[in-house]
Amino acid sequence: MDSLNNIRCKLLSLCLTAMLFSASAFGAETIRVGVYQNNPSVFYDDNGKVRGFYIEILEHIAKAEGWQLQYVKDTWPGLIKQLNTGSIDMIAGMAYNEERDKIYDFTSEPLFINWGQVYVRDKDIQSILDLRQRRVVGLKEDIYTLSFKSLLERFDLPVTFIEVDSYAQILRQVENGFADAGITSRSNGNTLAANHKVYRSPIVCCSKEVHYAVKEGMGGDYLEALNRQLRTLKDDNNSYYFKALDRWYGDQRELEIPEWLIWTLGGTLSVLAMLFGGVLVLRQQVSERTSKLQEAHDQLESRVAKRTAELYEKNQQLLNEINEHRKTQKKLQHMVRHDPLTGLPNRRWFSEHLQEDIKRAKRNQQQLAVMFLDLDGFKQTNDSFGHDCGDLVLIRAAERIRECLRETDKLVRLGGDEFIVIVPEIRCRRAVEVVAEKIIERFRDPFIYGGCDCPVGISMGISLFPDHGEEPEVLLNHADNAMYSSKKTGRNRFTVYGDLVEVCEETLVE
Numbered sequence: 001m002d003s004l005n006n007i008r009c010k011l012l013s014l015c016l017t018a019m020l021f022s023a024s025a026f027g028a029e030t031i032r033v034g035v036y037q038n039n040p041s042v043f044y045d046d047n048g049k050v051r052g053f054y055i056e057i058l059e060h061i062a063k064a065e066g067w068q069l070q071y072v073k074d075t076w077p078g079l080i081k082q083l084n085t086g087s088i089d090m091i092a093g094m095a096y097n098e099e100r101d102k103i104y105d106f107t108s109e110p111l112f113i114n115w116g117q118v119y120v121r122d123k124d125i126q127s128i129l130d131l132r133q134r135r136v137v138g139l140k141e142d143i144y145t146l147s148f149k150s151l152l153e154r155f156d157l158p159v160t161f162i163e164v165d166s167y168a169q170i171l172r173q174v175e176n177g178f179a180d181a182g183i184t185s186r187s188n189g190n191t192l193a194a195n196h197k198v199y200r201s202p203i204v205c206c207s208k209e210v211h212y213a214v215k216e217g218m219g220g221d222y223l224e225a226l227n228r229q230l231r232t233l234k235d236d237n238n239s240y241y242f243k244a245l246d247r248w249y250g251d252q253r254e255l256e257i258p259e260w261l262i263w264t265l266g267g268t269l270s271v272l273a274m275l276f277g278g279v280l281v282l283r284q285q286v287s288e289r290t291s292k293l294q295e296a297h298d299q300l301e302s303r304v305a306k307r308t309a310e311l312y313e314k315n316q317q318l319l320n321e322i323n324e325h326r327k328t329q330k331k332l333q334h335m336v337r338h339d340p341l342t343g344l345p346n347r348r349w350f351s352e353h354l355q356e357d358i359k360r361a362k363r364n365q366q367q368l369a370v371m372f373l374d375l376d377g378f379k380q381t382n383d384s385f386g387h388d389c390g391d392l393v394l395i396r397a398a399e400r401i402r403e404c405l406r407e408t409d410k411l412v413r414l415g416g417d418e419f420i421v422i423v424p425e426i427r428c429r430r431a432v433e434v435v436a437e438k439i440i441e442r443f444r445d446p447f448i449y450g451g452c453d454c455p456v457g458i459s460m461g462i463s464l465f466p467d468h469g470e471e472p473e474v475l476l477n478h479a480d481n482a483m484y485s486s487k488k489t490g491r492n493r494f495t496v497y498g499d500l501v502e503v504c505e506e507t508l509v510e
């Protein structure tokens with residue numbers, strides 16, 4: 001009887017264990033990730049193991065989110081086809097451009113910034129003009145190939161373009177003389193060029209942001225999770241992201257022991273073993289040899305210490321150069337997307353973020369508003385008091401507008417005396433009208449310059465998503481038209497585009 005009870009207990013335990021295992025296995029979301037040969041960013045080695053910087057970061061985030069990753073290996077053109085047909089959910093590492101943004105959704109946080117590098121067989125090729133009537137090889141459907149081909153066309157340079165299926169084939173084509181030059185990514189070229197007889201030319205182009213990419217509308221919750229995790233990782237300089245970045249792209253260097261040192265140490269150990277074996281028979285000889293050995297050891301230690309100091313100094317120089325490059329890269333990124341006078345984001349930044357806000361509003365079924373603001377009387381102030389006064393008024397005007405906004409609202413300088421405000425997550429039209437009233441009231445006080453009053457007002461036009469349009473350019477144009485209506489009807493006021501349309505319709509009826 002006891003034996004039967006024990007068997008029943010064991011069977012019950014096995015069933016419970018199987019149920020728990022099944023629950024955990026089916027609870028995790030599986031994401032099919034496309035990978036290709038782009039060492040060191042993403043690649044699979046001779047054993048079929050998927051590796052690279054993009055993969056390490058993705059696996060780190062997947063572990064935190066509880067995802068299961070299923071890797072699908074293919075060439076770059078093959079992965080594009082699979083993503084378009086839905087055979088895979090994501091590509092680990094796709095460079096962003098406006099054409100791709102129309103058919104794919106990208107993480108808003110860039111994973112890496114890369115650029116194109118041209119490798120040549122002939123050192124005489126020193127500029128893009130030297131490629132005239134030459135053969136250039138690139139990766140099929142690759143962003144650097146497409147961008148470089150467009151650049152050559154703008155310079156009206158006749159070249160013969162060859163397309164292949166992998167980055168490795170590019171350098172082989174150049175090395176074997178089938179092509180005169182090859183365009184590849186900077187990170188991949190640094191890894192592969194050492195294995196080929198090619199030269200890195202001074203020709204670089206096409207700086208691109210690399211993101212995780214999915215087919216438009218198919219990202220689901222995991223695209224937002226990737227953005228959240230990437231922001232958290234990049235905010236901490238000691239995070240897993242920066243350690244992986246250093247490991248794959250060269251901030252940390254392994255100290256290699258020179259071959260001569262290995263052989264010297266091996267010989268020294270052999271001599272010591274022989275001396276120890278004959279110590280009982282030849283004590284005097286052991287003493288003399290030990291003295292000579294100590295002298296050789298001291299010289300060796302001196303040379304090792306000197307070499308170690310040299311390597312340390314070189315490593316510090318390299319670290320300083322990388323840090324300076326990072327600072328410069330951050331400054332350039334900021335300059336491209338921000339106005340140098342007010343420090344506000346510019347039109348390019350506005351276009352990117354308005355598109356993301358519209359997508360978010362669609363998902364959450366919310367409204368958002370676009371406000372087009374133009375200063376009244378700014379030209380007269382600029383002509384009367386000079387450009388220094390005008391610049392000061394623009395800076396102070398930006399500060400006044402910012403004081404009237406929420407932390408989630410986005411203020412942009414479009415150019416001249418024009419500004420744009422994105423007001424997301426509003427429940428009704430009245431919410432943005434309150435913001436407009438605050439701004440008008442704030443501009444009733446004149447600006448002070450050199451002890452003189454500089455009266456400057458503000459006219460505004462407002463368009464609402466989705467009532468007045470669902471595309472960024474449509475909303476911006478409608479807000480612009482409403483602003484000009486405010487100018488015509490007395491200035492220092494705001495007009496909602498819907499009211500403008502109603503007035504036009506009533507006029508047509510009359």
